[in-house]
Amino acid sequence: MTLKSMTGFARADGTHGDTNWFWEVRSVNGRSLDLRLRLPPGLERLEPQVRARCQEQLARGNCTMSLSVKRDAGQLEIRLNETALAEAYAVAEQARKQTLLEPAKLDTLLGMRGVVEVAEPEESDEQREAFAAALLAGLSEALDQLVAARxxxxxxxxxxxxxxxxxxxxxxxxxxxxxxxxxxxxxxxxxxxxxxxxxxxxxxxxxxxxxxxxxxxxxxxxxxxxxxxxxxxxxxxxxxxxxxxxxxxxxxxxxxxxxxxxxxxxxxxxxxxxxxxxxxxxxxxxxxxxxxxxx
Structure with a gap:
């Protein structure tokens, strides 16, 4: 038998439907098991399961796990928030009158937060569960690679x-x-x-x-x-x-x-x-x- 190091790195990529994702897992020395997770917005619900799987395979080390998710742009819906655009235009006009500068351009107004919204398609509970299962399977693959490296x-x-x-x-x-x-x-x-x-x-x-x-x-x-x-x-x-x-x-x-x-x-x-x-x-x-x- 051999000892295990606390140092290692692993990456696991995957695809589910119109979504690409990858896990990156790295660990360094630590007195105990310290897990630091970086999950995209909307996937925070996976944290308990992620921690449980890590604790099953790792005993010690400062471990960082990050998940990156990218959906196919063709599946995203871009919406104009007319109310936010009107408010942004009003503020720009007020600033123009006070400073006598040129009026704000359209691309500037569209670039303000909340004016243009990107909406993902609605998913059923079954679709969300299947996606979560695929992500967790990818995590297990990354953890296996990390353990092998250690x-x-x-x-x-x-x-x-x-x-x-x-x-x-x-x-x-x-x-x-x-x-x-x-x-x-x-x-x-x-x-x-x-x-x-x-x-x-x-x-x-x-x-x-x-x-x-x-x-x-x-x-x-x-x-x-x-x-x-x-x-x-x-x-x-x-x-x-x-x-x-x-x-x-x-x-x-x-x-x-x-x-x-x-x-x-x-x-x-x-x-x-x-x-x-x-x-x-x-x-x-x-x-x-x-x-x-x-x-």
Missing amino acids: VAEGERLTEVIEAQLAAIETLVAQAKAIMAKQPELIATRLRDQIARLDEAGASLDPERLHQEGLLLAAKADIQEELDRLIAHVAAARELIASGQPAGRKLEFLAQEFNREANTTCSKAADIEISRIGLELKSVIDQLREQVQNIE
Whole structure:
């Protein structure tokens, strides 16, 4: 199974009778499912059904759906609103008298809102329902295309995330190999420090030195952090394999990854552990950026 991206675009065209239409659907990242609809006047009644179909196929993302409808001009009736024309002419004449300018031309009057009306032919309830069904079928086609686009992008993201998880595993393995040498390194460091103090004539309590050595070893122990990092890698892979929307859970895991990497860096008693901790933080930051694109 692969993850789904929240980014995609789709368009579906169609014709019903004398009407051409097309849907455009696009989505980008979002914390939840945010639907924004742009429906032509007179088709607002479709909004509940449009939202329901989107919610069936999309779990997250800021999604914009726009519908454009164009009827055959031959089927439209153009009417002259004589009352509106008379009122427009009267206003134009009044303005002419006050300004002494030339009278308004006919094309100017006809271009005023309400003077010329475009009326669509009357439709029966059955015709309206058939048209709505055709539009909703087109929406379903557009949503299928959008989901396919998000799946394709999700496949690419899955490959990137899997590579990042593998990189985390490799870095953890390197840290564990160094950890096996930590007691010896701490003991060597203490012996060197004790030798310098002895040369300075300082009096040291062997029991206290032993306790200090144990304390340093405990502070430098990052075994729990490394074990939790491996557990988080396994959890991330389970989420990927589940086939379910996993973006939010992966974002939470990325925070946990980062917490363990920070602790590893703060407890590092060796320059190599510090280096690995910084590399872990870099890979985890890249992982966090990628999972923000996941549905």
